[in-house]
Amino acid sequence: MTSLATLAAHHRAQVVAIDLPDTERQRLSAFGILPGAQVQVFRRAALGGPLHVAVGATQLLLRRLLAEGIRVELQGA
Amino acid sequence: MTASCPKCPPSGAGLSAIEAARQGRRLAVVGLPNAGKSTFFNRLTGLSQRVGNWPGLTIDLASAKVVLGARAVEVVDLPGIHDLSGYSEDEAVVREVLAGSVFDGLVVVVNGAQLDRHWRLVWQLAQLDLPLVVLVNMQDEMRQLGIRADLDALSARLGAPVLAMSARKGENWPAVRAALTQLAAQIPAREAPVAIATLDALPAGLEEARAMLAGVHHVPATLPATWTTRIDQLLLHPWLGLPMFAVLMALIFQATYLLGTPMQEELGAGLDWVQAQWWQPALASAPAWLQSLLLEGVWQGVSTVLTFVPILFVFFVLMAVVEDSGYLARAAFLMDAWMTRLGLDGRSFVMHLMGFGCNVPAILGTRIMRERRLRWLTMLVIPFSVCSARLQVFLFFVSTLFSAQAAPWVLLSLYLASFLVAMLTAWLFKRALPHREALVMEMPPYRLPVLTYLFTRAGGEVKAFLQLASTFILAGVVLIWALTHLPAAGGPTLATQLGEWLAPVLDPLGIHHELAVALMVGVVAKEILLGGMAVIYGVPEAGLAQVISQQLDWVAAYSFMLFTLIYTPCLSTIAAIRKESRSNGFAALSVGYSLALAWCVAALFYQGARLLHL
Numbered sequence: 001m002t003s004l005a006t007l008a009a010h011h012r013a014q015v016v017a018i019d020l021p022d023t024e025r026q027r028l029s030a031f032g033i034l035p036g037a038q039v040q041v042f043r044r045a046a047l048g049g050p051l052h053v054a055v056g057a058t059q060l061l062l063r064r065l066l067a068e069g070i071r072v073e074l075q076g077a
Numbered sequence: 078m079t080a081s082c083p084k085c086p087p088s089g090a091g092l093s094a095i096e097a098a099r100q101g102r103r104l105a106v107v108g109l110p111n112a113g114k115s116t117f118f119n120r121l122t123g124l125s126q127r128v129g130n131w132p133g134l135t136i137d138l139a140s141a142k143v144v145l146g147a148r149a150v151e152v153v154d155l156p157g158i159h160d161l162s163g164y165s166e167d168e169a170v171v172r173e174v175l176a177g178s179v180f181d182g183l184v185v186v187v188n189g190a191q192l193d194r195h196w197r198l199v200w201q202l203a204q205l206d207l208p209l210v211v212l213v214n215m216q217d218e219m220r221q222l223g224i225r226a227d228l229d230a231l232s233a234r235l236g237a238p239v240l241a242m243s244a245r246k247g248e249n250w251p252a253v254r255a256a257l258t259q260l261a262a263q264i265p266a267r268e269a270p271v272a273i274a275t276l277d278a279l280p281a282g283l284e285e286a287r288a289m290l291a292g293v294h295h296v297p298a299t300l301p302a303t304w305t306t307r308i309d310q311l312l313l314h315p316w317l318g319l320p321m322f323a324v325l326m327a328l329i330f331q332a333t334y335l336l337g338t339p340m341q342e343e344l345g346a347g348l349d350w351v352q353a354q355w356w357q358p359a360l361a362s363a364p365a366w367l368q369s370l371l372l373e374g375v376w377q378g379v380s381t382v383l384t385f386v387p388i389l390f391v392f393f394v395l396m397a398v399v400e401d402s403g404y405l406a407r408a409a410f411l412m413d414a415w416m417t418r419l420g421l422d423g424r425s426f427v428m429h430l431m432g433f434g435c436n437v438p439a440i441l442g443t444r445i446m447r448e449r450r451l452r453w454l455t456m457l458v459i460p461f462s463v464c465s466a467r468l469q470v471f472l473f474f475v476s477t478l479f480s481a482q483a484a485p486w487v488l489l490s491l492y493l494a495s496f497l498v499a500m501l502t503a504w505l506f507k508r509a510l511p512h513r514e515a516l517v518m519e520m521p522p523y524r525l526p527v528l529t530y531l532f533t534r535a536g537g538e539v540k541a542f543l544q545l546a547s548t549f550i551l552a553g554v555v556l557i558w559a560l561t562h563l564p565a566a567g568g569p570t571l572a573t574q575l576g577e578w579l580a581p582v583l584d585p586l587g588i589h590h591e592l593a594v595a596l597m598v599g600v601v602a603k604e605i606l607l608g609g610m611a612v613i614y615g616v617p618e619a620g621l622a623q624v625i626s627q628q629l630d631w632v633a634a635y636s637f638m639l640f641t642l643i644y645t646p647c648l649s650t651i652a653a654i655r656k657e658s659r660s661n662g663f664a665a666l667s668v669g670y671s672l673a674l675a676w677c678v679a680a681l682f683y684q685g686a687r688l689l690h691l
Contacts, residue, residue, distance in 0.1 A: 023447075024515040029283065030159035031517055032194040046315055049414030050423070052520065056296055057190040057222055059305075061410050061423065063516040 002074060004051070005067035007041045013072035014038055020069035032058055033070065102261045103151040103179065107171065107202060108186035109195050110157030111521045113214040117186050117244035118154040119530055121257075138174070146258040152184075161201045161279050166444040175205070176273040182260040183209040189219045189241070192226055192294050197286040201279050203235055205271050208263050210256045211239040216248055218522060222300050227293040234289050245527055305522040309407070318411045325404075329395050330492065331485050337388030338476065344387060348380040366565065370558055373615045378554025378608035381621065385469045385607075386539055392465060393535035396434050401526040405430065406518060413516070419500055420507025422446075422516050425455040429499055432462030434538065436646060440653040445518075450510035456654050457506060457667055458499040460646035463492055465542075466603035470641050473607055477622040478631045487635075491642060498643055498674065542604070553598045553605035557612045560594050572613070586640060586679040587633040587687075596640070602647050632691050636683040643675035 001016055015037045018025050032055040033039065042052040042059070051062045108114040122141035140153040155174060156167035183202055187195035192213070199211055213228060232239040238256050242249050312321060356376055360368050399405065408430065409423030416426050424445065432439035439459045446452045463471070471491050475484045560572040569577075575597075576583070576590025583593060595609035607621075614624045629637070645668050646654070655664035 020515075026163070026281075027447075027515050027517060029281075030163065030194075031519070032191075033517075034283070042309070043313060043315075045410055045414055047414040049417075050410060050516065052309075052313065052410060054300075056193050057224060057300060058194055059520040059522070061406060061413070061516070061518050061520050063413065063422075063514075065513070066515050066517060 001071050003068050004039065004041070004053070004062075004070040004072050005064050007051075007072065007074070008077075009041055009043050010077050012038065012040045012075045012077070014075055015070060016073050017071040018069060019071060020066065024066060024069070028066065028070070031060055032056055033060075033062075038075075039072065101149050101151065102181045103153065104182050104184055104257070104261060105175070105180045106152060106154045106184045106186060107198070108157060109159055109188070109198060111519050112157065112186045112188045112195060113244045114154065114157060114186045116527065116530070117184075117212065117214065117242070118152070119533075120244055120247065120250070121254075122152060145254065145261045148258075148261055150257075150261040153180075158198070160198055160281070161276060162281060165447060172273075172276050175271045176276055177270060179267055179270050180207060181263060181267050183207050184257065184260070185209055185211045186214050186244070187211060188215050189213040189226060190215055190222055190224050192290060193287075193296070196290055196294075197282045199235065200282040200286040200289065203237065204279060204282075205275060207267075207271065208260055209237050210260050211235065211237060212242045212244075212253060213239060214242050214244050216241050216243045217246060221303055223297045225295045230293040231289070234293075245524070303522065305403075308523055312404070312407055313410060318407075322408060322411055325399075326492070327489060329392075329399070330488055332395060333388060333392045334472070334485050334488065337391040338472075340387035340391075341384050345380075345384040348383060352376060352380070366562075369562060370555070374555055374558030374562075374612055375551065377611040377616070378557070378605075379551060381611040382469075382550050382604055382608040385472070386542070388469070388472060389465050389542060390535050390539050392468070393434060393538045394531050397531045397534050398526050400431075401524065401531070403521040403523045406520045409518065410520065416503075419503035420451075420454055420510065420512075421458065421503050422451065422514060424516070424518065425451070425458065425503075428455055428459055429462045429496075432459045432464060433468075434465060436460050436462065436464050436650040437653045440650060440657055443657065446514060448512040448514040450512040451514045453658060453663060454503060454506055454510045454512075456658060456663075457670070458502050460650055460654075460667065460671060461495050461499045461502065461643060463495050463642060464603070464647075465538075466606075466647065467641055469604065470606050471638055473622075474625070474634045474638055477625050478629070478634050491638060494639060494678075495642060498678065502670075502674070549602045550605050550608055553601060554608045554612050557594055557598055557605075557609040561591075561613055561615075582676070585684065586676065587636045587683040588640065588679075589628065589633070592637065596644070599641070600645050600647065602649070603641070606641065632683060632686045635686075636679045639682055640675045640679040643671055643678055645672050645675075 004013065004015075007013055015033060015035050017035055018028060018033070020028070028034070037055050040054045042054060044051050048064055050064060051067050053060050053062050053067075106114055106118055118139065118141075122143055138153055138155065140151055142149050143152050144150075153174075155171050158165070158168045158171050161168070161172060183205075185199050185202055187199060202209055211231075213226060219225070228239045228241055238259075240249060240252055240256055242253050312318060314321070352372065356372060360371060363371075405427045409427045411423075412426040413423030416422050425443075428439045428442050431442060436459055439462065440456055443452045443455045443459075446455065471488060475487045479487050557572075560575070561570050563571055572591060572594045576593045579593045580590060583590060588596075591613050592610065595606050595613060598609055599606040610625075611621050614621060614628075616624050625634070645651075651664055651668060654667050655661060658664065
């Protein structure tokens with residue numbers, strides 16, 4: 001198990017748990033990031049910028065600070 | 078909770094106005110940000126309204142009367158929300174509107190490609206005991222991605238009509254209208270709004286929504302690569318992305334200038350012709366003071382401002398293209414890492430860009446930020462973005478004092494100055510306003526702007542500008558005329574006295590004393606600045622250029638432009654800052670700080686340039 005923030009571009013993973021405060025967890029759930037969701041990292045912005053990820057057909061800008069609290073199981077590239 | 082809830086001032090005024098207007102049936106349009114709600118609303122009502130691929134752009138409540146069947150039905154467009162139990166201001170606004178006014182039905186617009194994410198709101202709304210119709214939008218994108226949904230089955234499970242639609246292309250429109258007509262025709266009309274207790278007790282609905290979608294919503298395991306993916310590979314390129322963003326912005330300003338300036342010259346010549354052919358003969362027999370007031374005051378001031386209508390129209394069309402295309406979210410992605418270092422975030426940057434049209438909607442747009450301190454920091458920065466009113470002043474000076482080749486670059490330098498001042502401000506204040514914002518936002522697929530909306534939207538902006546021109550600007554130029562022509566008995570005019578009194582402050586900046594009046598009245602609305610200058614120098618639009626080029630060299634003019642860029646935001650912006658921050662102190666800080674900074678920057682530039690003998 002690893003954090004979404006460490007995933008390289010083009011990797012797919014499944015969300016296992018979200019270790020974040022309640023408000024941030026609720027906010028993520030509004031964008032479809034919940035335990036069990038399949039996520040794919042499209043790209044990582046330079047200089048520690050946000051991640052560009054896809055959950056289903058939704059593409060998101062996700063700040064790295066939040067991604068660090070999302071535990072995922074790597075599923076391949 | 079009522080409309081006077083002190084925590085929710087934004088919706089208060091809109092709500093009571095809507096309440097007063099309710100005579101027949103009323104429907105509310107609800108949906109997530111980027112579901113295509115505003116596009117749908119525009120298609121239904123034909124009303125010009127801002128439509129953008131930017132979460133939370135629909136801020137003020139737009140409403141319109143629509144004839145459905147034999148009935149005039151009022152349709153209200155509510156802000157985009159993720160769910161009814163969320164914490165953002167928009168969610169609070171929607172809860173408050175639903176609990177504060179009576180609706181006969183809800184029209185829920187969802188993105189069919191993202192039903193898994195949107196259906197929870199549908200489920201929550203279905204618990205409110207209000208009739209509803211669900212419109213599954215973006216059928217075209219669903220087909221592209223191979224996403225299918227059995228809408229009949231969903232309709233049966235939900236117990237309400239669920240229809241396919243493409244708001245952009247008008248797909249299935251007759252059926253949509255028929256469903257809305259039926260929704261509005263329900264008997265009897267409702268008499269009470271949704272109970273606040275019902276809203277407060279709503280469960281999250283995640284499991285329920287998932288269960289309802291099970292087996293009827295099919296998303297392929299691997300989605301096909303769309304042209305959005307391919308464009309992103311280019312526009313979000315690790316090291317080409319930012320330069321391309323800069324080039325894109327430069328292109329917009331070049332295009333505004335190249336397309337707008339010839340039209341402006343034609344219009345200016347036309348207005349001068351009207352003055353020579355109509356007004357002067359018509360007023361020939363009037364007393365001298367009245368001629369002076371009407372020709373040198375009202376007509377010259379207002380016609381100078383009017384010549385900017387073509388440029389504004391071009392600029393607003395281009396900005397609308399950028400907004401509607403979905404590129405703003407990419408700009409936020411590219412800039413977020415940089416903005417974080419300044420204590421801001423990618424969205425602050427996008428708000429700064431939106432401020433190029435007008436600062437006021439950009440200030441309201443900060444509502445999508447949850448952290449109060451981040452909002453304050455962003456609100457402090459937004460007034461430094463070159464709004465269209467300041468753009469007018471710059472265009473005028475730049476085209477008067479610089480060659481056609483240099484002009485667009487000088488203009489670009491002012492935009493750079495705008496960014497630099499914003500960055501300096503953020504850097505200065507970030508320690509005072511520390512925060513941790515959970516930034517997550519949608520990056521919508523690139524969408525082709527709907528042409529008619531671009532024009533109605535730009536037309537709406539121009540209309541608002543003309544309304545301003547006919548009230549504030551008219552009053553402003555008359556005031557300036559009075560100050561520059563009174564006392565009529567001779568001796569120094571009020572404006573001269575004022576200019577001399579302010580000389581110690583203005584001289585270090587190289588700003589001519591007579592311009593002091595224009596700057597002071599410009600605080601009300603910066604659109605008055607140019608019209609005011611035409612009145613001050615007593616020349617028509619065409620002649621103003623000549624006078625200015627005789628009176629000012631480029632250093633003094635650039636100093637004046639820097640001051641105009643940075644100094645006190647206009648009254649509407651100050652009011653918006655006060656309303657959104659709910660703090661008089663913060664609004665005062667914003668005004669005082671920008672005035673002081675404007676003086677320092679202009680003085681540094683002017684004195685520095687003089688030292689270098691420029």
